[in-house]
Amino acid sequence: MEQYMQLFQGTAFSSTSAKEVQILKDYLFAINAEGVIKKVIAPEDAEYQPLLEAYQGKSNFRRLAEGQYLLPGFIDLHVHAPQWAQSGTALDIPLYDWLNTYTFPLESKFADLDFAEKVYEDLVSTLLANGTTTVLYFATVHKEASLLLAELCVKKGQRGLVGKVVMDDPAQNPEYYRDADTHSALADTEDFILAVRELAKTAKQGVYPVVTPRFIPSCTDEALRGLGKLADKYDAYVQSHCSESDWAHGYVRDRLDKNDAFALRDFGLLREKSVMAHCNFLDEPDADLFAETGTAIAHCPISNAYFANSVIPVAHFHGKGIDIGLGTDISGGFSPSLFDNIRQAVISSRMLEDGVDLPSPHISAVFRSRGLRSMKRSTWRQPEAVRV
Numbered sequence: 001m002e003q004y005m006q007l008f009q010g011t012a013f014s015s016t017s018a019k020e021v022q023i024l025k026d027y028l029f030a031i032n033a034e035g036v037i038k039k040v041i042a043p044e045d046a047e048y049q050p051l052l053e054a055y056q057g058k059s060n061f062r063r064l065a066e067g068q069y070l071l072p073g074f075i076d077l078h079v080h081a082p083q084w085a086q087s088g089t090a091l092d093i094p095l096y097d098w099l100n101t102y103t104f105p106l107e108s109k110f111a112d113l114d115f116a117e118k119v120y121e122d123l124v125s126t127l128l129a130n131g132t133t134t135v136l137y138f139a140t141v142h143k144e145a146s147l148l149l150a151e152l153c154v155k156k157g158q159r160g161l162v163g164k165v166v167m168d169d170p171a172q173n174p175e176y177y178r179d180a181d182t183h184s185a186l187a188d189t190e191d192f193i194l195a196v197r198e199l200a201k202t203a204k205q206g207v208y209p210v211v212t213p214r215f216i217p218s219c220t221d222e223a224l225r226g227l228g229k230l231a232d233k234y235d236a237y238v239q240s241h242c243s244e245s246d247w248a249h250g251y252v253r254d255r256l257d258k259n260d261a262f263a264l265r266d267f268g269l270l271r272e273k274s275v276m277a278h279c280n281f282l283d284e285p286d287a288d289l290f291a292e293t294g295t296a297i298a299h300c301p302i303s304n305a306y307f308a309n310s311v312i313p314v315a316h317f318h319g320k321g322i323d324i325g326l327g328t329d330i331s332g333g334f335s336p337s338l339f340d341n342i343r344q345a346v347i348s349s350r351m352l353e354d355g356v357d358l359p360s361p362h363i364s365a366v367f368r369s370r371g372l373r374s375m376k377r378s379t380w381r382q383p384e385a386v387r388v
Helices: 048-055 081-086 095-111 113-129 143-156 182-202 221-234 246-256 260-266 284-293 301-307 314-319 338-354 361-369
Strands: 006-017 020-031 037-041 061-063 074-080 132-138 159-163 207-213 237-242 274-278 296-299 324-326
Touching: 006 048, 020 048, 074 081, 074 113, 074 274, 074 296, 074 324, 081 095, 081 113, 095 113, 113 132, 113 143, 132 207, 132 237, 143 159, 143 182, 143 207, 159 237, 182 207, 182 221, 207 221, 221 237, 237 260, 246 260, 260 274, 260 284, 284 314, 301 338, 314 324, 314 338, 324 338
Parallel strands: 006 061, 074 132, 132 159, 159 207, 207 237, 237 274, 274 296, 296 324
Antiparallel strands: 006 020, 020 037
């Protein structure tokens, strides 16, 4: 009989599709010396009873208590790692002001590796404590601090996909927080890719470099084109923000005379390994392009409720064959828990399905008399700056 480091007995939940849950009742889960689930044994399997009898009563056997269950590790597709230091705070002003008053000054501090280590170590530990075993991270423009985040993921056993952020356009980024120039932005990105690929040789759970233009407004065309070439050269993952808000959507159209999706495609940044955050304002051709290129969406329901001014049509995009996962979007999303984002995803979907017009004719009449409009998504949208 094969020997295992640990044997668990209990019920696990998993999924076989987007709409089907699999229940593994009273299964045995055998863990090897590397901490990996080596085997899953059903009660009807021939080795179930002999294995149970061999391990029961020993220190490396655990029977889950009533109400305890095993779940797959959560995968968070959108976290701004440096913003953990302000999570749940500083949401009192409009987003453009929020970025320049709070967020960019905070992210600029990650040039200090001691400060970066303190924040990143606490963040990785907190996400793991919330059941999140895989994270797609935005770091900062600082190559060394971004590599530090990848090293902490390896150290703590979290699968990390980490991006050194590119913000090279001096017209769109503050002088105190941006890449020195386009050449250094691309050179640092390539150095970062190579360093993380080397680090991955020591990571049993996996760590991966991610090509990360913050979003089109923060980058020059030259940088975006160069990042697309790096993604192709190293077959790397890509992440950015796409059509998150009216402001960003309009900015890209004014600058490039095309929507975010097509601009990103033309720069070589929409590909099988691309994950784009938010995507609330994709139109039909945009969505078809996502499906065609295999680009996935990171849906951030809590953050969207605060900042995006829309509800993403998840079911519609699923119908087109687009892969969609969840992101907390720390710190635009205040909670590190994907449980909380699952709940908000359901709430937001119901709002999209049913609308949010005030039901009472009397109340609606009062609002009209005061010059206010009902908030049905199809007729009302507050102009707002984008959150990045």
